[in-house]
Amino acid sequence: MEIKDEHKTLLKTLGLKDEDFIRFDGKSVTYEFDWVKGVRLYDPDYETSYNEYIDVEGWSAWSSENDTFMGDILKGAWEEVERREKMGEAAKLVIDENKGAAIRTCDEILSIIR
Secondary structure (H helix, E strand, C coil): CCCCCCHHHHHHHHHCHHHHHCCCCCCEEEEECCCCCCCEEECCCCCCCCCCCCCCCCCCCHHHHCCCCHHHHHHHHHHHHHHHHHHHHHHHHHHHHCCCCCCCCCHHHHHHHH
């Protein structure tokens, strides 16, 4: 599917990357342009890197709306995932250091990840 350069610029404001444009086939991934509203993405299966809300009909918000609702509410969740991943890595490090011996105290683990 051909995408005009000025439309690509607007689609990038939605968070899309250059590699996403190869996924546009005019059917399962496409977009609409409006002179006033900008662009909106049709990607019901999240095949692109777009990570905001897509409605039940498969459409994103218009680029002029600057919709970041999902990103805003999930920000804390992503931070928690990163924190837990760090904790898991620290626990693995402790176990490896002790070659499977008893795990250290929580304070010791926290000092490793800080």
